[in-house]
Amino acid sequence: MTDTRTKLAIEAGFLFQQKGYHGVGLxxxxxxAGVPKGSLYHHFPNGKADLALAAAExxxxxxxxxxxxxxxxxxxxxxxxxxxxxKLAKYFDIHxxxxxxxxxxxxxxxxxxxxxxxxxxxxxxxWMDRISDHAQRLGQSPDEASSxxxxxxxxLEGSWTLARARSDxxxxxxxxxxxx
Amino acid sequence: MTDTRTKLAIEAGFLFQQKGYHGVGLxxxxxxAGVPKGSLYHHFPNGKADLALAAAExxxxxxxxxxxxxxxxxxxxxxxxxxxxxKLAKYFDIHxxxxxxxxxxxxxxxxxxxxxxxxxxxxxxxWMDRISDHAQRLGQSPDEASSxxxxxxxxLEGSWTLARARSDxxxxxxxxxxxx
DNA sequence: CCAGCACTAGACCAATCGGTCTATTCATGC
DNA sequence: GCATGAATAGACCGATTGGTCTAGTGCTGG
Numbered sequence: 001m002t003d004t005r006t007k008l009a010i011e012a013g014f015l016f017q018q019k020g021y022h023g024v025g026l027x028x029x030x031x032x033a034g035v036p037k038g039s040l041y042h043h044f045p046n047g048k049a050d051l052a053l054a055a056a057e058x059x060x061x062x063x064x065x066x067x068x069x070x071x072x073x074x075x076x077x078x079x080x081x082x083x084x085x086x087k088l089a090k091y092f093d094i095h096x097x098x099x100x101x102x103x104x105x106x107x108x109x110x111x112x113x114x115x116x117x118x119x120x121x122x123x124x125x126x127w128m129d130r131i132s133d134h135a136q137r138l139g140q141s142p143d144e145a146s147s148x149x150x151x152x153x154x155x156l157e158g159s160w161t162l163a164r165a166r167s168d169x170x171x172x173x174x175x176x177x178x179x180x
Numbered sequence: 181m182t183d184t185r186t187k188l189a190i191e192a193g194f195l196f197q198q199k200g201y202h203g204v205g206l207x208x209x210x211x212x213a214g215v216p217k218g219s220l221y222h223h224f225p226n227g228k229a230d231l232a233l234a235a236a237e238x239x240x241x242x243x244x245x246x247x248x249x250x251x252x253x254x255x256x257x258x259x260x261x262x263x264x265x266x267k268l269a270k271y272f273d274i275h276x277x278x279x280x281x282x283x284x285x286x287x288x289x290x291x292x293x294x295x296x297x298x299x300x301x302x303x304x305x306x307w308m309d310r311i312s313d314h315a316q317r318l319g320q321s322p323d324e325a326s327s328x329x330x331x332x333x334x335x336l337e338g339s340w341t342l343a344r345a346r347s348d349x350x351x352x353x354x355x356x357x358x359x360x
Numbered sequence: 361c362c363a364g365c366a367c368t369a370g371a372c373c374a375a376t377c378g379g380t381c382t383a384t385t386c387a388t389g390c
Numbered sequence: 391g392c393a394t395g396a397a398t399a400g401a402c403c404g405a406t407t408g409g410t411c412t413a414g415t416g417c418t419g420g
Contacts (some may be wrong), residue, residue, distance in 0.1 A: 004397080004398085018292075019199075019202070020200050020201075020202060020203075020289030021202075021203070022199070022200060022202035022203040023200075023201070023202040023289050024290075025376070025377065025378085025380085026377080026378060027376080027378095035396095035398085035399095036398060036399045036400055037378095037379085037380095037399080037400065037401095038381090038382095038398055038399055038400070039397065039398055039399080040377075041380080042396080042397060042398080043397090047378065047379065048378065048379090054224075062419080098292065100288065101341070102346070104341050105288075105289070107345075108280065108285075108341070108344065108345075109199060109200030109203050109285070109289055109387085110202070111201075112198075112199075114280065117344075117345055117346075117347060120345040121342070121345040121346045124342060124345055125340075132279070147358060150358060151335065151358050151359065152337060154334070154335040154339055154342065154355075154358070155331065155334040155335045155336030155338055156338065156352075157337060157338030157341045157342070158333060158334030158335055158336065158337030158338045159221060159334055159336045161281070161284050161288070162301070162304060162333075162334065162337070164288065164297075165284070165287075165288075165297055165300040165301040165304055166297075166301045167297060171334075175334075178327060178330060178331050178334070179331070184367080204409060205407065205408085206407080206409085207407085207408095215368085215370080216368060216369045216370060217368095217370070217371095217408095217409085217410095218367080218368055218370070218411090218412095219367065219368055219369080221409075221410080222366080222367060222368080223367090227408065227409065228408065228409090279399070281368085284368055348403075352368095
């Protein structure tokens, strides 16, 4: 039994990830969450923008969780990257190939608000930092780890885009061979 | 003196690249192009979708042109990639950091139309093929060239995303050091 | 000079947009 | 049992959406 606020953010997240900020109407979010409009503006006083930020934050934490789950039981960096990519590809398949990077899909194309951009680049930084931490723990030097993390992140964003265009998650699965 | 159809596609392209398909209203396109609605539906009978496809096609050709201009006078592959990235970063700066990949910004988040997805993945394939051709011409084996092109394309898409989030084109300029 | 067609021009439309507002229900502390 | 604030419920709003339709304009071949 998730509370109303969370349910709204999660449903909104799914929709934003597929159709982008402007592509989703509040009516659709409300219907899927089974929640009336009054509740939305009670929990998110700034309306749609608040909702998108909350949705992105949830998706961002979920990705962090997947990063940890992948690297925690890895023998070396390449091993962790491989597990990570396979998990993401599976996540992509579950949503029928309609999904890009859950965060950039939600926040890009939204209002060109400074708050949006900062949230977005902050989330990206957290991801890269976390990957870099794991790389160091698995034996890489700080410099190696940092650029490996950046290389992985950048090409992962690209893979999400290409996978979506092709409706095919294999691009993501081929990533470890390409960047490690 | 560009004709009305082209003017519409170009103006629409700028807007789509910044705000995405659903983020742009026809009224805004019409106003910026200084063209009445009747003309739009004369030149693009299927309306907004046609317009987006035409805009993406123009942007795609422009990128191909930049690829050629960068690699034609390059001594080796790394040299070509560097020139290419610098040109793109400059293009990014000209548009005040509001722009992502001109094609994915236009077509992603649009109708989940099969035509859109095919156009998108076709354009991406053309870019990668062209880069791969140049890499081979500059001495790489077909396999090397193909995976180098893919590596460049994927991380370039990611760089566009990150550059936009940070409003900073340096990510793009640092790309050659990261992927070559 | 005029018939025909490509094109421009913009009024108009139903549908949907994000957002506001009031009324009601529910839970909780006294 | 009652008061209070949180939360739900949804009617309602003006603005804007993409799209249609009718008029009018201007070029071109005969």
